[in-house]
Amino acid sequence: MSDVPSWSTQKVRLTKNGQLHPIFAKLDTITFKATAPTNFEPRLIAVHAQRLSELLDRCLSIRKDIRDLEILAYRAEVDYNLFKVTSDLDEKMDYLRLQVDPKTAERTGFQDAVSAFSDKATLEKGLSAAASGRAGSLDRDLADTNELKQLIADRWKAVRGYQEDYHARHTDDGNAHNFGQRACRLAKVFAVLIDEAFARAAALAKGIKIIYGFDVPDLPTNTMLKDLDSFAMWSFRTIRSLARAAEQETDTEVIIPLVQPWFNGPPLVDPAAFNQEIAKAGGGEVATLPPFDIPDTGLFAPNARLKGIGLSFGAKFNPTAESGIDHDQTSDSFKRLMVTLTPPPQPGEETRPAPIVLGNVGLLDASQLAAVQGSSVQNLSPFGRSWTVTIHPFVVWKDNTMRDLTDRTGSRSPILDLKLTLRFYVPGKFEMIPQDSDNLPV
Secondary structure (H helix, E strand, O other): OOOOOOHHHHHHHHHHOOOOOHHHHOOOOOEEEOOOOOOOOOOOHHHHHHHHHHHHHHHHHHHHHHHHHHHHHHHHHHHHHHHHHHHHHHHHHHHHHHOHHHHHHHHHHHHHHHHHOOOOOHHHHHHHHHHHHHHHHHHHHHHHHHHHHHHHHHHHHHHHHHHHHHHHHHHOOOOOOOHHHHHHHHHHHHHHHHHHHHHHHHHHHHHHHHHHOOOOOOOOOEEEHHHHHHHHHHHHHHHHHHHHHHOOOOEEEEEEEOOOOOOOOOOOOOHHHHHHHHHHHHHOOOEEOOOEOOOOOOOOOOOOEEEEEEEEEEOOOOEOOOOOOEOOHHHHOOOEEEEEEEOOOOOOOOOOOOOEEEEEEOEOOOOOOEEEEOOOOOOOOOOOOOEEEEEOOEEEOOOOOOEEOOOOOOOOOOOOEEEEEEEEEOOOOOOOOOHHHHOOOO
């Protein structure tokens, strides 16, 4: 079994020595928990699914950046420790290669030999000269060696100074080499993003329950960096399951008149009450229609959900005898109404959805439909207690004359009806992809 300390143990040791930022020693134990309230509208499941994917993609990227900084910080410290040890060894080896002590001893020996030999005898005189020459050579060699020794000392001093200065950058505030500080800042960004991810996941799960009637299991509420992949896989499985359910869905449009009898029963709004409200416009008052319900008569699936709402108005039909062309259509098509429509409270809720303002309501089939889609209507149930409608008393007209809802000038007629256009779909069957499918093939 290897005696090399584990990665975590080495990080803890470096942290205790003050060499490694504390965040790197506890990266594997930090738990990020959901703290933000789940205040996102659960009906907007498509928005939540897209945003959740974006958030987790960004979190995975930040985790990679934090882990890369961890490796860089660890590598910088162990490399610096290795340098401090090996630089001392290398400097000693450089000194040993100079062989100062052997050369000094050798020079001393030759100097002693010169003193011992006599210059009277021929042989001794020759030996004395040889010893003297060698001693002089060693003097010059030692002088060069001592100079080289000083150069080696100066070089290693410069190298150590450079390494110490470079190493000091790892603790400078705001320095790119301050890996610990950068990791802390990224961790704070990660915490903000993952908190929103938890809230989006909760809203998505709640929306799936409301729209599809399915309880999504194992909703994540906390994670650690090393477990982020599990949260990501939960998200991918949920979104993929949602996409499979959407493949079974088809959009449909239906026009529902408010005053004209259309259902098997009385109209949604009593004609007398409608006309009474329209008459108020002559005095500049806002017309507020009696609340109405869209009955669940089997025409719609009970779990139908809206994708868009449109509105047009109806007026008197004044056909010619020969062609059936409406005499009033051209003049009526110049009218534009502003209507505020408020859907009913949704099942299980007391508050109403936000009012929808349609400022370009025109004549049925003679003008472009005034419609709204998006967050304000997405996945609303059309059934419920009391839709409400208010109509601005004045009408936008072709010229600069004032017109109101009761306009009877010439051949034109007052507003007689509103036609509600609903774009809806019936949710498909939601089935969660099994968690076993996360496993990679071996």
